[in-house]
Amino acid sequence: MRLWQYILRRIVFMVPLLISVTLMAFIVSHLVPADPLGMVLSERAMNNPEIVQAYRERWGLDKPLHMQYLIYVWNLLHGDFGDSIATQRPILRDLAQFLPATLELTLAAMVFTIFLGIPFGVLAALYRDRWPDHLTRVLSTIGVSVPVFWLGLLLLNALYFHLRLLPGPGRLDPYITPPPTRTGMITVDSLLAGDWRAFWSALRHLFLPALVLGSYTMGTVSRITRSSLLDVLAQDYIRTARAKGLAEWTVILRHALRNALIPTVTVVGLSFGDLMSGAVLTETIFSWPGMGRYAVLAASYLDLQAIMGVTLVIAFTYVVVNLLVDILYAIIDPRIQVGT
């Protein structure tokens, strides 16, 4: 099967997959024994049948459950995610505001994951049981085991509060006018607008939360890279390459690392989904107005449409990333055939 056919087939399969995700999310959300109206309406309003009735009608809660679900899916297939009871506006508008912030943070965290995690892993493997190995082991253990909220507060305390090297929470300094929204990612928007001052401020604000968010995946990626590179380095073809008299540098980068990266690609791919869905604490500490905080808000209001919207976005991310990972396999290792 050709690659494009395979991709097409995977994309078609996405639709039933995502719809079943909505069904799961819908059922799980309804297992909570509480009335969403009770979360938004005050005691007094709940005692007024007219207000309760108007609310039920406004938010479509007056219909039986299965109808609510069918209406939701019907609207979804027409590109309408419904309205949020918590923010009182269309979910799509909410996502358009909160998703780019999380995406920006996640992509920046991926930069740390890849550009620190992989070199650390390589170093550790090459200098096994020597100081670079021990150092990166300590770093990745810290990254994996230290809770994000603690690491975040610690770094904020040191770099912002005491040393004043980095700006505080938020996405921009208070006195900088945000660039016009095009992508919703302030670093990109400020570049598009040619506003260097905003770009610089946004980049500085992005640094710490991205580092904190990426610390966990950085740790895993560096450990995976290390062990898989060690495996590969013990292989016969590496010995052959060295015996040919190739420079050690070439052997490692061209022969060993390329093969060793296959498990790493899987981990990096999955970690993208983890980062997207796991940004809640980081977003809270750094006042980052992203999807994690939106999801918490939605859950505290039992805001079904918003919960489903967020679930869909995260499910979609996982599915797409998985597809990308599979395609990347084929590129890294020509022996792997997609779709077989």
Next chain:
Amino acid sequence: MRKHTLFRLTVLIALFALVISACAGATPAPTPKPAAPTKEPTTEPTEAKAPETGGDVLIVARSLDIRTLDPGRQYEITSPMIVHAAYETLVTFAGTDYTKVVPNLAERWEISDDGLTYTFYLRPNVKFHTGNTMTAKDVKFSFERLRNLKDNPAWLMDVVDKIEVVDDLTVKITLKEPNAAFLAMLVSPNFSVLDSEAVKAHGGTSAEDADKTDTATEWLDQNSAGTGPFILKGWTRGVEVVLERNPDYWRGPAKLSKVIVKDVRDPATQRMMIAGGDIDVAMNLDVDLIQAYKQEGGQVVEGNTMDMVYMAMTTNPEISEPLSKKEARQAVAYAIDYDGIINDLMRGAAIRLPSIIPVGLLGTDPNLGYPHDPAKAKELLAKAGYPDGFTVKMVYPNRTFAGGLAAETLAAKIQADLAEVGIKLDLEPREPVAHLADYRAGKLAMTISPWTPDFLDPHGWAIPFAVKGGSAAKRVYYDNPKASELAIQAGKITDPEKRAQMYLELQKIMLDDAAFIGLIQPKVLIAVRPNVKGYVFNPVWWVDFYEISKE
């Protein structure tokens, strides 16, 4: 060869570190020439080290729960702070005296002898942010829109029968039945007077079917149509609300030119931001953080909230046999170490809530509550038929109450206190959503729960807690005809002295019944930078930005 590779890799890593530290801005990398040179002074203004918050700009950090800024719809905890800055009501409270209502947009008013008709005489020549003049038709429009939107605060209009425009500056409001709390209710930001023309121009309506046809909320979320000292310039959800001074304000322009309210969730983050000078006010610091801020020479503003945390015990034998006996409930009340809760758990950041009406309102007495008396508790237990105590389940919401007190900590303290007299508590934490559902359904034997004010009149507590079937009373099947009658009557007469007497008597009856036990009324401790003057806490709108100046 190995050494060689190590060197190369080290260089690689070092290069990488360099790039990162350049991003981090330890040393500002030579900034590329800006595309818009007019914007960029020669020095780098975003450079860290104590960024000054501008001379008359106030930056506030708070965990915001705003869902909308439409005065006809908002009913969250923090939205009144913004609405109060941009809009005004007919009447208001003066300072921190919540027992007396004073003129605001209405210069004076008359109440008919039967207590049914209120005639308000409006202040002439008050301009809206749009430049339009405020008249009686705006009042009628705003109040009828509040009712017909049928949103969260619409119940405030339940007491109103009709609103008539007498002339441009006179409006007559007729109630369905006398209600002593009506003036106190009118202070609520939900009764803000909106510019009817501006709101209509953006899709607003006060018609019967406004709940389906009104589309002004989206505009009102970003703009203000009020008469207040500040004009709403925008709200970015999860980020900030921006207010700018109204130069034509009728009491004279505010001292602050701009107020930015930032949505910052984490208290520790707020603490660092205020110490670093990035914000002027931090509203969510807990007691520890406040102490640290104070020690550094920070200014701490204190105020009493009208929030409360209370304990509820069922009176229904089907839910709990022991607790259905009055003596057993009283024994619980005597067993609790109230001072310990306030001094040890909250380090003094609360006052004792004597009954179910917060101190500071009409007809309250701080010394009314139960003393801590374990011996008396044991005596009462014996009288109730449980000389060796009993076991009961306490379900509590897994959350933090106002004042930063974790429900878990409070529950553990009460468990320890009750154990001393032989009452064994089985604790069960639940998600707040799930807790509230069962509590409302009357399924819980014992619980601790918060209550926030709807308006500042004892009526707002007496009705739900004392009247049979009231929204709190029904949860514990509280039914005392005498209490019901007192609560209803005290809400109808207008003589404040007589009302105060009745509320005192009501609280004594309810304390004796011990279905609800007042625990704490949290204080609010706000970190304010020393150069900010005139910051006063208010339990409804948190703070009046108009009174604040910066040195």
